[in-house]
Amino acid sequence: MSIWRIYNRDISSLKGKLSDEFLYILVNRGIDTKEKIDYYLNANFENMHDPFLMKDMDIAVDLILDHISKDSHIHICGDYDQDGIASTVILMKGLGEIHKKVTYSIPDRTVDGYGINTSMVEEMKKENVDLIITCDNGIVQFDAVNRARELGIDIIVTDHHTIKRDGEKDFLPNANAVINPHREDETYPFENLCGAGVSFKLIQAIYNSIGIEDEKLIPLISYAAMGTVCDVVELKDENRIIVKEGLKELNKLKNPGFKALVQANNWNKDIDIFTLGFVIGPSINASGRLSTARLGVELFLEDNINNCESYAYELVRLNNERKNLTNEGLTRALKIIKEQSIHLNNVIMVNIEPCHESIVGIIAGRIKEKFNKPTLVFTNGLEENTLKGSGRSIKPYNMISKLEDQKDLFLKFGGHKMAAGFSIERSRFYDLNKALNEDSGLSEKDFVEVHYIDIKKDISSIDENFINELSDLEPFGEGNSRPVLADKNINLLSVKIIGKNKNVIKLTLLKNNRVLEAINFTKSDEILSYLENKFGNKIYNNYSNQYNLPIDIIYYPTINEFNGNRRVQLNIKDIR
Structure with a gap:
């Protein structure tokens, strides 16, 4: 069960042209003076720092x-x-x-x-x-x-x-x-x-x-924006300028390689953070994972459109292969974790060999997200009797520091607080697992997800003007997350599992005689399980309001555009 907390900050000294709701969101991000607000909203290329500093x-x-x-x-x-x-x-x-x-x-x-x-x-x-x-x-x-x-x-x-x-x-x-x-x-x-x-x-x-x-x-600056988004560094200060200015340039599709990669991915919308982080970035990364990273470099250096298209389609092919390998590896990892009850440990360690070493970091990240625990995933190393792996962590657990404490058990390791790469002798796997779990310094409270709510907002009052106002906070990403809104006593009308892989949950909600759709792409299993435990089979009595099924949600509103029709859609972050 996650914990919900609402910020309670003072905005009295900042009141003016901006709405109170918008000011609360800014102040919650540490943007708490008029000077900071002006820089955050209006900084551009001219505000970049002197490189000679x-x-x-x-x-x-x-x-x-x-x-x-x-x-x-x-x-x-x-x-x-x-x-x-x-x-x-x-x-x-x-x-x-x-x-x-x-x-x-x-x-x-x-x-x-x-x-x-x-x-x-x-x-x-x-x-x-x-x-x-x-x-x-x-x-x-x-x-x-x-x-x-x-x-x-x-x-x-x-x-x-x-x-x-x-x-x-x-x-x-x-x-x-x-x-x-x-x-x-x-x-x-x-x-x-x-x-x-x-x-x-x-x-x-x-x-x-x-x-x-x-x-x-x-x-x-467009390439700097790609690196900034895909390396998941904080979108603050100069990084925010780099990404804002870079996205403007990328949307012009001037680089033939970038244009070819956008087309090869069948992307026909504006280029935004999502495009870079989940469409373009993974396609480029796939070259270094499964082939040669020169493919990615040559794509952007090439001027001949035919060559660009050839590079782009090869990158998309490699990324599709990477997706399949990742899904296979994740399925195998979760099966092992369940069978051996590894998820009950404070630190999750799992060996999923044989698996391509380039995707164990992705798999570690997925497992970490599912269980909210530090996770180390191993596969076979190049040398005989060695294992190679990647780790992903949670905020209370400084992964590189904990690995440093057990440095004698590693052949090689490196990284930072939230992620690491390493190799060990196969015979050391049990000893490392035992040592990391005995010295984790973690307790059950560290595994409870905490959501900080920016503002309370009745979902029935959401309109395009409000969503457009929120867009001034973009680009969203690390260090500048989407605002978190909350509402309570919403009536649940229906539940559907959708998507190619049946991993997306769609809810139909009712509040003050207004019906809205809500969606979640990452926690469908958890949300469905919670709703079934709370309401039983009533959740499948689609669009019948004979039952009162009240829920609270935290969410972010967006506009869903399909076949020329635009409507408000809520992206669900959590539910209770």
Whole structure:
């Protein structure tokens, strides 16, 4: 059973043109002064921070321009996820405007693992590379950076991942410049950029230095927006600007690769956060999971529409394959969890081999969402007698810290508070499971989902004007979630399970003589089970008001448009 809590904040000093309901929602997000409200609602490209406030940015720009003046071979080393692909595209396009000798490579997920490595550096030396620029990786690749310096190759690390730290001291790679907004000595006013965001700031700094107008940066911000959304960083401050401006550019469909991918996915609506996070992003990510991430990069670098269409349809094919593998793996995982009562543990650990290593993180996330418990999913490793896995966590459980406490049980691990990747000897699985559960520090209250309600809102009063007002809060995402509304004493008229996979629940509701449809895409089993336990078979007596079936809901209102008809629809978050 989840807990519902309603915010109770003071808005008296902010009253003016905005409605009280809108002000409550803003204040609940920490936007509690007139200055903050103005920035939140109106900030644009001109409000972005000076890139030279970032540590080592001046060193990096001077070094890049020096190499360009010498006609050097500059090589970009990216990463195989969507953020890494977007970062690579930004640097390839941005530098390609002012220099011709720019190449790139991306580690193979299975062969190379994450980040630049010494073998890749030695290969770059054979290709006569003079300057390496990493993006979305490099901050912990000490050996690779050292090897580059030994071979006489200059190297700039641009990254946004966690920096190894001893107390207050950063352990930085021995690069010519290290650009990472998480540095302990950082002077940049915003630390939560993704890899593509950091790459964008580097190109912005270079262009500003040589007098290239800001208009040339606008096409690049669309890729930064993709990385920002798909890497699930907070949509606050500069990230909010990046995504707002990027979505404007993406909706113009100027890039032939992006346009081809939109068409290959049969997407005929506006490009928004959902499109990037659940349609475009997974298609791009699929290349790095099941094939080569070069597919994703080449899609956006290619100008020939026929080639773009070929890349796009291959990405969609790979993503469909990924979906099937994920569903199979999740089904197998849930079967094992149920049979062995693993869900009763504080920390869920499950081995689902054989399973493609690239999807265990997705499966871990799905299991975590279902049980609201930290989850580690394992599959077979490359080496004999090893297991490889990914973990996803809940807020009360600092996953990387807990793994650090058991570091002797791992062959390798890395990550942050909410997610991790790791490998272990097969024989250590039981010991790790025992250790993590004995030292979880979790209790039953940590597994109870808590919903914070922004405002009470009678569903019968919802109209398009109110929904349009809420749209000023967009883009929604991490750190800027959709407003949570609540209403009570609503009469339930009918329940239906719909969708291709029968995993969507649709409710018909009645309040003050107004009938509305409500829908949920992620918790259909839980909601249906709750309603059956509460009302029995009465919920299937469709559209009959002979029974009084009162429920309370928390929700977010949207407009559902189908065949030219528009109507209010409620997206259900929870029910009681």
